[in-house]
Amino acid sequence: MEPYASLAHALDIAGRAHPTLLIDANRLDANLQRLKARQLPQALRLVVKSLPSLPLLDTCMAALDTRRLMSFHAPFLAQLLRRYQDVDVLLGKPLPAAALRQLLTEFRDQPARLEQVQWLVDSEQRLAQYRALAEELGLALRIAVEINIGLRRGGLDQPQQLAALISAIESSGRLTFTGLMGYDAHTAKAPGGPGRALAAANRRYRAFLSACERAPESLTLNGAGSPTHVLHAQDSPLNDVSLGSVLLKPSDFDLPQLAEYQPACWIATPVLKRQPGVSVPFLSAWTRLSSRLPGRRRDSLFLYGGRWMAKPDWPRDMAPHALYGLSSNQQLMTVPADSDITVDDWAFFRPTQSEAVLLQFGDLQVARNGVLCERWPVLEN
Protein backbone atom coordinates (compact mmCIF):
# COMPACT_ATOMS: atom_id res chain seq x y z
CA MET A 1 0.00 0.00 0.00
CA GLU A 2 1.23 3.49 -0.78
CA PRO A 3 2.26 5.29 2.37
CA TYR A 4 1.96 8.93 1.24
CA ALA A 5 -1.56 9.77 2.46
CA SER A 6 -0.87 8.31 5.88
CA LEU A 7 2.52 10.06 6.18
CA ALA A 8 1.06 13.38 4.98
CA HIS A 9 -1.71 13.10 7.59
CA ALA A 10 0.87 12.34 10.29
CA LEU A 11 2.89 15.41 9.27
CA ASP A 12 -0.20 17.63 9.29
CA ILE A 13 -1.45 16.58 12.71
CA ALA A 14 2.05 17.02 14.11
CA GLY A 15 2.04 20.59 12.73
CA ARG A 16 5.13 20.07 10.55
CA ALA A 17 5.54 22.74 7.90
CA HIS A 18 9.05 22.42 6.50
CA PRO A 19 11.24 19.80 4.81
CA THR A 20 11.32 16.72 7.00
CA LEU A 21 13.21 13.46 6.95
CA LEU A 22 10.69 10.74 7.73
CA ILE A 23 11.45 7.22 8.88
CA ASP A 24 8.54 4.81 8.50
CA ALA A 25 9.02 2.64 11.59
CA ASN A 26 6.56 -0.02 10.41
CA ARG A 27 8.56 -0.53 7.23
CA LEU A 28 11.88 -0.39 9.08
CA ASP A 29 10.59 -3.12 11.41
CA ALA A 30 9.52 -5.20 8.42
CA ASN A 31 13.00 -4.82 6.86
CA LEU A 32 14.64 -5.84 10.13
CA GLN A 33 12.41 -8.92 10.33
CA ARG A 34 13.20 -9.82 6.70
CA LEU A 35 16.91 -9.61 7.38
CA LYS A 36 16.54 -11.70 10.53
CA ALA A 37 14.52 -14.27 8.65
CA ARG A 38 17.41 -14.77 6.21
CA GLN A 39 19.39 -16.36 9.07
CA LEU A 40 22.74 -15.40 7.59
CA PRO A 41 25.52 -17.67 8.83
CA GLN A 42 27.63 -14.60 9.70
CA ALA A 43 27.38 -12.13 12.57
CA LEU A 44 25.76 -8.85 11.49
CA ARG A 45 27.56 -5.52 11.82
CA LEU A 46 25.62 -2.26 11.35
CA VAL A 47 27.16 0.45 9.16
CA VAL A 48 26.89 3.64 11.20
CA LYS A 49 27.30 6.11 8.33
CA SER A 50 24.21 4.63 6.67
CA LEU A 51 22.13 4.69 9.90
CA PRO A 52 23.55 7.88 11.43
CA SER A 53 21.42 8.27 14.56
CA LEU A 54 21.88 6.63 17.97
CA PRO A 55 18.17 5.79 18.49
CA LEU A 56 18.06 4.37 14.95
CA LEU A 57 21.12 2.25 15.68
CA ASP A 58 19.63 1.18 19.03
CA THR A 59 16.44 0.05 17.27
CA CYS A 60 18.38 -1.93 14.67
CA MET A 61 20.86 -3.42 17.16
CA ALA A 62 18.00 -4.58 19.42
CA ALA A 63 16.00 -6.12 16.58
CA LEU A 64 19.01 -7.92 15.10
CA ASP A 65 20.52 -8.81 18.45
CA THR A 66 23.95 -7.48 17.54
CA ARG A 67 26.42 -5.12 19.21
CA ARG A 68 28.74 -4.93 16.21
CA LEU A 69 29.12 -1.61 14.40
CA MET A 70 31.22 -0.29 11.53
CA SER A 71 32.28 3.35 11.62
CA PHE A 72 33.98 5.55 9.00
CA HIS A 73 34.07 8.98 10.63
CA ALA A 74 36.06 10.11 13.67
CA PRO A 75 33.33 12.42 15.11
CA PHE A 76 30.78 9.59 14.81
CA LEU A 77 33.18 7.15 16.44
CA ALA A 78 33.69 9.54 19.36
CA GLN A 79 29.90 9.70 19.87
CA LEU A 80 29.66 5.90 19.77
CA LEU A 81 32.41 5.54 22.35
CA ARG A 82 30.83 8.14 24.65
CA ARG A 83 27.52 6.30 24.49
CA TYR A 84 28.29 2.57 24.42
CA GLN A 85 30.32 0.32 26.71
CA ASP A 86 29.48 -3.02 25.12
CA VAL A 87 29.93 -2.67 21.36
CA ASP A 88 32.58 -3.82 18.92
CA VAL A 89 33.33 -1.09 16.37
CA LEU A 90 35.32 -2.01 13.28
CA LEU A 91 36.62 0.93 11.27
CA GLY A 92 35.52 0.80 7.62
CA LYS A 93 38.41 2.93 6.44
CA PRO A 94 41.80 3.85 7.89
CA LEU A 95 41.62 7.16 9.77
CA PRO A 96 44.42 9.72 9.51
CA ALA A 97 46.90 9.49 12.38
CA ALA A 98 45.83 12.96 13.59
CA ALA A 99 42.23 11.71 13.97
CA LEU A 100 43.47 8.65 15.85
CA ARG A 101 45.50 10.90 18.15
CA GLN A 102 42.41 13.00 18.97
CA LEU A 103 40.32 9.93 19.76
CA LEU A 104 43.04 8.30 21.84
CA THR A 105 43.55 11.52 23.74
CA GLU A 106 39.83 11.93 24.49
CA PHE A 107 39.48 8.35 25.78
CA ARG A 108 42.96 7.90 27.24
CA ASP A 109 41.57 7.62 30.76
CA GLN A 110 38.92 5.09 29.66
CA PRO A 111 40.98 2.38 27.97
CA ALA A 112 38.04 -0.05 28.14
CA ARG A 113 36.13 2.23 25.74
CA LEU A 114 39.03 2.15 23.29
CA GLU A 115 39.25 -1.63 23.51
CA GLN A 116 35.86 -1.74 21.79
CA VAL A 117 37.51 -0.54 18.55
CA GLN A 118 39.22 -2.49 15.78
CA TRP A 119 41.28 0.18 14.00
CA LEU A 120 41.84 -0.40 10.30
CA VAL A 121 45.28 -0.40 8.73
CA ASP A 122 45.85 -0.53 4.97
CA SER A 123 49.64 -0.25 4.68
CA GLU A 124 52.94 -0.50 6.55
CA GLN A 125 53.11 3.27 6.66
CA ARG A 126 49.71 3.55 8.38
CA LEU A 127 50.67 0.79 10.79
CA ALA A 128 53.90 2.60 11.72
CA GLN A 129 51.91 5.75 12.56
CA TYR A 130 49.43 3.84 14.70
CA ARG A 131 52.18 1.90 16.46
CA ALA A 132 54.07 5.11 17.28
CA LEU A 133 50.92 6.66 18.73
CA ALA A 134 50.09 3.58 20.81
CA GLU A 135 53.61 3.59 22.23
CA GLU A 136 53.68 7.35 22.83
CA LEU A 137 50.34 7.34 24.65
CA GLY A 138 50.87 3.99 26.39
CA LEU A 139 47.66 2.49 24.98
CA ALA A 140 46.73 -0.92 23.53
CA LEU A 141 45.16 -0.96 20.05
CA ARG A 142 43.33 -3.76 18.26
CA ILE A 143 44.22 -3.72 14.57
CA ALA A 144 42.37 -5.18 11.57
CA VAL A 145 43.86 -5.14 8.07
CA GLU A 146 42.13 -3.87 4.93
CA ILE A 147 42.54 -6.19 1.95
CA ASN A 148 41.79 -5.58 -1.72
CA ILE A 149 39.62 -8.41 -3.02
CA GLY A 150 38.82 -6.64 -6.29
CA LEU A 151 37.25 -3.30 -5.39
CA ARG A 152 40.63 -1.56 -5.88
CA ARG A 153 40.02 1.00 -3.18
CA GLY A 154 43.29 0.36 -1.39
CA GLY A 155 44.28 -2.15 1.25
CA LEU A 156 46.82 -4.91 0.77
CA ASP A 157 46.99 -6.21 -2.80
CA GLN A 158 48.86 -9.44 -2.23
CA PRO A 159 48.34 -12.16 0.38
CA GLN A 160 52.17 -12.38 0.69
CA GLN A 161 52.19 -8.85 2.16
CA LEU A 162 49.94 -9.91 5.00
CA ALA A 163 52.36 -12.12 6.94
CA ALA A 164 54.89 -9.27 7.20
CA LEU A 165 52.21 -6.81 8.30
CA ILE A 166 50.91 -9.20 10.97
CA SER A 167 54.46 -9.73 12.29
CA ALA A 168 54.91 -5.97 12.45
CA ILE A 169 51.63 -5.68 14.37
CA GLU A 170 52.58 -8.40 16.80
CA SER A 171 56.15 -7.29 17.31
CA SER A 172 54.77 -4.35 19.24
CA GLY A 173 53.50 -5.36 22.65
CA ARG A 174 50.79 -2.71 22.32
CA LEU A 175 49.05 -3.94 19.15
CA THR A 176 46.91 -7.04 18.55
CA PHE A 177 45.92 -8.37 15.13
CA THR A 178 42.15 -8.99 15.09
CA GLY A 179 41.16 -9.77 11.51
CA LEU A 180 40.50 -8.69 7.93
CA MET A 181 38.16 -6.30 6.17
CA GLY A 182 37.61 -6.85 2.43
CA TYR A 183 34.72 -5.02 0.79
CA ASP A 184 33.15 -6.51 -2.32
CA ALA A 185 30.74 -3.79 -3.54
CA HIS A 186 32.16 -4.04 -7.08
CA THR A 187 30.77 -7.57 -7.48
CA ALA A 188 27.18 -6.30 -7.31
CA LYS A 189 27.85 -4.23 -10.45
CA ALA A 190 29.76 -6.86 -12.44
CA PRO A 191 28.72 -7.03 -16.09
CA GLY A 192 26.61 -10.15 -16.48
CA GLY A 193 25.76 -10.41 -12.79
CA PRO A 194 27.69 -10.89 -9.56
CA GLY A 195 28.24 -14.68 -9.67
CA ARG A 196 31.76 -14.93 -11.15
CA ALA A 197 33.02 -11.68 -9.67
CA LEU A 198 31.89 -12.73 -6.19
CA ALA A 199 33.49 -16.16 -6.55
CA ALA A 200 36.76 -14.46 -7.55
CA ALA A 201 36.52 -12.02 -4.61
CA ASN A 202 35.89 -14.93 -2.23
CA ARG A 203 38.92 -16.80 -3.63
CA ARG A 204 41.08 -13.76 -3.01
CA TYR A 205 39.67 -13.44 0.51
CA ARG A 206 40.54 -17.10 1.23
CA ALA A 207 44.09 -16.59 -0.07
CA PHE A 208 44.55 -13.72 2.41
CA LEU A 209 43.04 -15.84 5.15
CA SER A 210 45.51 -18.68 4.47
CA ALA A 211 48.36 -16.18 4.68
CA CYS A 212 47.21 -15.25 8.21
CA GLU A 213 47.97 -18.74 9.52
CA ARG A 214 45.38 -18.29 12.21
CA ALA A 215 42.19 -20.17 13.03
CA PRO A 216 39.42 -18.32 11.16
CA GLU A 217 37.15 -18.39 14.22
CA SER A 218 39.74 -16.41 16.20
CA LEU A 219 39.51 -13.52 13.70
CA THR A 220 36.97 -10.97 12.52
CA LEU A 221 36.56 -11.78 8.81
CA ASN A 222 34.46 -8.86 7.67
CA GLY A 223 33.07 -8.08 4.27
CA ALA A 224 29.95 -7.49 2.17
CA GLY A 225 27.44 -4.67 2.38
CA SER A 226 23.80 -4.09 1.53
CA PRO A 227 24.03 -5.09 -2.15
CA THR A 228 26.00 -8.30 -1.50
CA HIS A 229 24.88 -9.58 1.92
CA VAL A 230 22.26 -11.80 0.29
CA LEU A 231 24.98 -13.47 -1.80
CA HIS A 232 27.03 -14.63 1.18
CA ALA A 233 24.58 -17.20 2.45
CA GLN A 234 26.71 -20.22 1.52
CA ASP A 235 30.33 -20.83 0.68
CA SER A 236 31.50 -17.53 2.08
CA PRO A 237 34.86 -16.91 3.74
CA LEU A 238 33.24 -14.25 5.94
CA ASN A 239 32.14 -14.63 9.53
CA ASP A 240 31.11 -10.97 9.89
CA VAL A 241 28.87 -9.10 7.42
CA SER A 242 28.28 -5.36 7.54
CA LEU A 243 25.27 -3.55 6.18
CA GLY A 244 23.15 -0.51 6.87
CA SER A 245 21.51 1.15 3.88
CA VAL A 246 19.19 -1.70 2.97
CA LEU A 247 17.30 -1.28 6.25
CA LEU A 248 16.06 2.13 5.04
CA LYS A 249 16.42 1.28 1.35
CA PRO A 250 17.23 4.59 -0.29
CA SER A 251 16.76 4.50 -4.07
CA ASP A 252 20.35 3.50 -4.97
CA PHE A 253 19.47 0.16 -3.36
CA ASP A 254 16.58 -0.64 -5.70
CA LEU A 255 18.39 -3.76 -6.87
CA PRO A 256 16.83 -7.08 -7.90
CA GLN A 257 18.54 -8.99 -5.09
CA LEU A 258 17.11 -6.53 -2.51
CA ALA A 259 13.53 -6.67 -3.81
CA GLU A 260 12.20 -8.11 -0.55
CA TYR A 261 13.18 -4.94 1.39
CA GLN A 262 10.93 -1.86 1.35
CA PRO A 263 11.75 1.84 1.18
CA ALA A 264 11.51 3.19 4.74
CA CYS A 265 12.76 6.80 4.49
CA TRP A 266 11.52 9.85 2.65
CA ILE A 267 12.02 13.56 2.43
CA ALA A 268 8.62 15.23 2.74
CA THR A 269 8.26 18.87 1.83
CA PRO A 270 5.34 21.33 1.53
CA VAL A 271 4.13 22.53 -1.87
CA LEU A 272 4.32 26.34 -1.71
CA LYS A 273 2.84 27.24 -5.11
CA ARG A 274 1.06 25.60 -8.02
CA GLN A 275 0.87 27.28 -11.42
CA PRO A 276 -0.86 26.12 -14.59
CA GLY A 277 1.60 25.18 -17.33
CA VAL A 278 5.35 25.69 -17.25
CA SER A 279 7.05 28.94 -18.11
CA VAL A 280 10.83 29.32 -18.14
CA PRO A 281 12.27 32.86 -18.33
CA PHE A 282 13.50 33.81 -21.85
CA LEU A 283 11.90 30.65 -23.22
CA SER A 284 8.39 31.29 -22.00
CA ALA A 285 6.59 31.01 -25.33
CA TRP A 286 8.18 27.69 -26.17
CA THR A 287 7.99 26.16 -22.68
CA ARG A 288 4.40 27.32 -22.18
CA LEU A 289 3.40 25.80 -25.47
CA SER A 290 5.16 22.49 -24.87
CA SER A 291 3.54 22.15 -21.42
CA ARG A 292 0.10 22.56 -23.07
CA LEU A 293 0.49 19.90 -25.77
CA PRO A 294 -2.36 17.37 -25.69
CA GLY A 295 -1.35 14.28 -23.68
CA ARG A 296 1.69 16.12 -22.23
CA ARG A 297 0.01 18.88 -20.25
CA ARG A 298 1.99 19.72 -17.16
CA ASP A 299 1.74 22.20 -14.31
CA SER A 300 4.44 23.75 -12.13
CA LEU A 301 4.96 23.28 -8.42
CA PHE A 302 7.36 25.27 -6.29
CA LEU A 303 8.47 23.32 -3.25
CA TYR A 304 9.84 24.33 0.13
CA GLY A 305 13.53 23.52 -0.44
CA GLY A 306 15.00 21.12 -2.93
CA ARG A 307 18.15 20.05 -4.73
CA TRP A 308 18.56 17.07 -2.45
CA MET A 309 20.30 13.83 -3.36
CA ALA A 310 16.86 12.33 -3.79
CA LYS A 311 14.43 11.12 -6.43
CA PRO A 312 10.91 12.51 -6.77
CA ASP A 313 8.46 9.90 -5.53
CA TRP A 314 5.04 11.50 -4.98
CA PRO A 315 2.90 12.89 -6.56
CA ARG A 316 3.22 10.39 -9.36
CA ASP A 317 5.30 11.57 -12.34
CA MET A 318 6.63 14.61 -10.50
CA ALA A 319 9.86 15.63 -12.28
CA PRO A 320 12.36 18.50 -12.36
CA HIS A 321 12.38 20.71 -15.47
CA ALA A 322 15.42 20.22 -17.67
CA LEU A 323 15.79 23.94 -18.47
CA TYR A 324 14.70 25.71 -15.26
CA GLY A 325 17.48 24.37 -13.06
CA LEU A 326 17.44 23.19 -9.47
CA SER A 327 17.07 25.23 -6.29
CA SER A 328 17.86 24.53 -2.65
CA ASN A 329 15.36 27.22 -1.72
CA GLN A 330 12.28 26.71 -3.94
CA GLN A 331 12.62 23.82 -6.33
CA LEU A 332 10.47 23.88 -9.46
CA MET A 333 8.96 20.49 -10.19
CA THR A 334 6.43 19.72 -12.88
CA VAL A 335 3.45 17.38 -12.50
CA PRO A 336 0.84 16.08 -14.94
CA ALA A 337 -1.91 18.71 -15.24
CA ASP A 338 -4.48 16.23 -13.91
CA SER A 339 -2.52 15.67 -10.68
CA ASP A 340 -4.60 16.49 -7.56
CA ILE A 341 -1.70 17.95 -5.61
CA THR A 342 -2.32 21.43 -4.33
CA VAL A 343 -0.70 24.19 -2.28
CA ASP A 344 0.16 23.06 1.29
CA ASP A 345 0.06 19.38 0.33
CA TRP A 346 3.22 17.34 0.86
CA ALA A 347 5.55 16.20 -1.89
CA PHE A 348 7.75 13.15 -1.23
CA PHE A 349 11.25 12.29 -2.39
CA ARG A 350 13.30 9.16 -1.83
CA PRO A 351 16.89 9.84 -0.77
CA THR A 352 19.29 8.19 -3.21
CA GLN A 353 21.50 7.28 -0.24
CA SER A 354 21.02 7.56 3.50
CA GLU A 355 24.51 8.50 4.61
CA ALA A 356 24.65 12.12 3.44
CA VAL A 357 20.95 12.89 3.19
CA LEU A 358 19.82 11.87 6.68
CA LEU A 359 22.12 14.47 8.21
CA GLN A 360 20.48 17.46 6.46
CA PHE A 361 17.11 17.82 8.19
CA GLY A 362 17.68 18.00 11.93
CA ASP A 363 15.99 15.24 13.96
CA LEU A 364 14.58 12.32 12.00
CA GLN A 365 10.79 12.18 12.41
CA VAL A 366 9.60 8.67 13.08
CA ALA A 367 6.14 7.69 11.81
CA ARG A 368 4.42 4.61 13.18
CA ASN A 369 0.82 3.60 12.42
CA GLY A 370 0.11 6.99 10.84
CA VAL A 371 1.43 9.12 13.71
CA LEU A 372 4.75 10.90 14.21
CA CYS A 373 5.68 9.17 17.44
CA GLU A 374 9.37 9.97 18.02
CA ARG A 375 12.19 12.29 17.00
CA TRP A 376 15.57 10.70 16.57
CA PRO A 377 18.55 13.10 16.70
CA VAL A 378 21.20 12.43 14.06
CA LEU A 379 24.89 12.08 14.86
CA GLU A 380 26.82 15.36 14.95
CA ASN A 381 29.14 15.83 12.04
Ligand SMILES: Cc1ncc(COP(=O)(O)O)c(C=O)c1O
Ligand atom coordinates in the same frame (compact mmCIF):
# COMPACT_ATOMS: atom_id res chain seq x y z
C1 LIG B 1 33.75 -1.16 4.02
C2 LIG B 1 32.29 -1.12 3.82
N1 LIG B 1 31.55 -2.13 4.29
C3 LIG B 1 30.21 -2.13 4.14
C4 LIG B 1 29.56 -1.08 3.52
C5 LIG B 1 28.09 -1.22 3.31
O1 LIG B 1 27.28 -0.23 3.79
P1 LIG B 1 25.77 -0.21 3.28
O2 LIG B 1 25.16 -1.50 3.67
O3 LIG B 1 25.18 0.94 4.00
O4 LIG B 1 25.81 -0.02 1.81
C6 LIG B 1 30.29 -0.01 3.03
C7 LIG B 1 29.62 1.12 2.36
O5 LIG B 1 30.19 2.07 1.92
C8 LIG B 1 31.69 -0.02 3.17
O6 LIG B 1 32.46 0.97 2.68
